[in-house]
Amino acid sequence: DQQVKQNSPSLSVQEGRISILNCDYTNSMFDYFLWYKKYPAEGPTFLISISSIKDKNEDGRFTVFLNKSAKHLSLHIVPSQPGDSAVYFCAASLYGNNRLAFGKGNQVVVIP
Amino acid sequence: DGGITQSPKYLFRKEGQNVTLSCEQNLNHDAMYWYRQDPGQGLRLIYYSQIVNDFQKGDIAEGYSVSREKKESFPLTVTSAQKNPTAFYLCASRGTQGDGYTFGSGTRLTVV
Numbered sequence: 001d002q003q004v005k006q007n008s009p010s011l012s013v014q015e016g017r018i019s020i021l022n023c024d025y026t027n028s029m030f031d032y033f034l035w036y037k038k039y040p041a042e043g044p045t046f047l048i049s050i051s052s053i054k055d056k057n058e059d060g061r062f063t064v065f066l067n068k069s070a071k072h073l074s075l076h077i078v079p080s081q082p083g084d085s086a087v088y089f090c091a092a093s094l095y096g097n098n099r100l101a102f103g104k105g106n107q108v109v110v111i112p
Numbered sequence: 113d114g115g116i117t118q119s120p121k122y123l124f125r126k127e128g129q130n131v132t133l134s135c136e137q138n139l140n141h142d143a144m145y146w147y148r149q150d151p152g153q154g155l156r157l158i159y160y161s162q163i164v165n166d167f168q169k170g171d172i173a174e175g176y177s178v179s180r181e182k183k184e185s186f187p188l189t190v191t192s193a194q195k196n197p198t199a200f201y202l203c204a205s206r207g208t209q210g211d212g213y214t215f216g217s218g219t220r221l222t223v224v
Contacts, residue, residue, distance in 0.1 A: 009152075034212045043116075043202050043215030044155075089155065091212070098143045098162050098206060099170075100213060104154035 003027050004092050006103035014111050019077040021106045023090030028071060030092040034100070035064060035075050038087045047088070048075070080110045114139045118203050118216035125190070125197070125223050133188045133219045135203035143206040144186035145213065148172065148199045155202065161186055190221060198223045 005024045013019045021035075031052040036044035050057040050064045050073065057064050063076045077084055090103040116137040125131045137144065146158040157170030161180040175194025180186055186205075190197045200220050204213040 006154075036212070036215075041121075041200070041218065041220065043118075043204075043217045044213075045215070046212045049212060099145075099157065099160065102147075102155040104152065 002103075003030075003101045004090055004103040006090050006106050008106065009104070010107040010109070012109045012111060013080050015082060016079045019075075019080045019084065019108055019110070021075040021077075021088050021090070021108070023073050023075075023103055025071050025073075025092050025101075027092070027094070027101075028068075029094050030101075031095050032093045033064070033066060033073050034091045034093075035062075036089040036091060037084075038089060038105070044089055077108075080108075082110050082112050084108060085110045116203055116205055116214055116216035118201075118219050121217065121219060123219055123221045125221065127223055128192045130189055130191050131221065133190065133201055133203075133221070135186045135188065135216060136184055137186075137203075137205045137214075137216075138184060139205055139207065139214060140183070141205035141207045141214070142183070144180070145204040145206070146170075146176070146178065146186070146188045147202040147204065149202060149218075150199050158188065158201075197221055 034049040035047040037047045038044040048062045066073045087105045089105045091100040093100050119134045143162045145160040147155040159178040161167035177189045202218045203216040
């Protein structure tokens with residue numbers, strides 16, 4: 001049973017506009033959430049994270065929002081750039097457990 | 113530079129043969145992981161190791177084996193028992209609990 005779900009597998013957005021990626025989770029004990037970015041034939045790279053004690057974390061063009069009551073987080077990219085075209089994975093972990101649960105990923109295409 | 117090195121980047125195997133994928137890290141991380149990526153499936157955990165000489169099965173361990181004789185190394189063997197081995201394999205490591213994973217660049221295995 002998948003504990004981290006990413007619906008809407010692909011997203012196309014115009015350069016300069018906002019990209020919004022959504023992620024839902026089922027385990028209310030998750031306390032740390034991460035977003036990874038992946039280009040084809042490469043390993044994922046860490047993008048941004050958020051602890052369950054926060055509801056927002058911002059790093060440059062990337063902002064992650066966490067809504068614990070809804071078990072939902074989102075990643076906002078603004079403004080979107082062509083280099084942002086990639087697959088984005090949402091991941092979650094439990095404190096004391098070294099495993100991460102990954103979603104299936106969202107393909108983002110930024111149109112110049 | 114610290115990081116994770118996976119080799120080779122591309123690997124071809126005949127049906128019925130075992131093959132070993134290499135993963136080396138110089139990040140002094142205790143935990144290491146093997147994931148498999150298939151189209152539309154996201155990242156699925158094969159095996160992980162939290163400490164030298166210890167490892168646990170992930171979600172799709174059948175047909176795979178690992179060893180962890182050194183902290184720096186976590187090789188994955190794809191055996192002939194793995195029914196559908198063609199995939200992109202990713203190795204990762206993790207330091208402290210609050211960190212995310214650091215991924216290698218992956219190995220594309222193709223069975224011919």
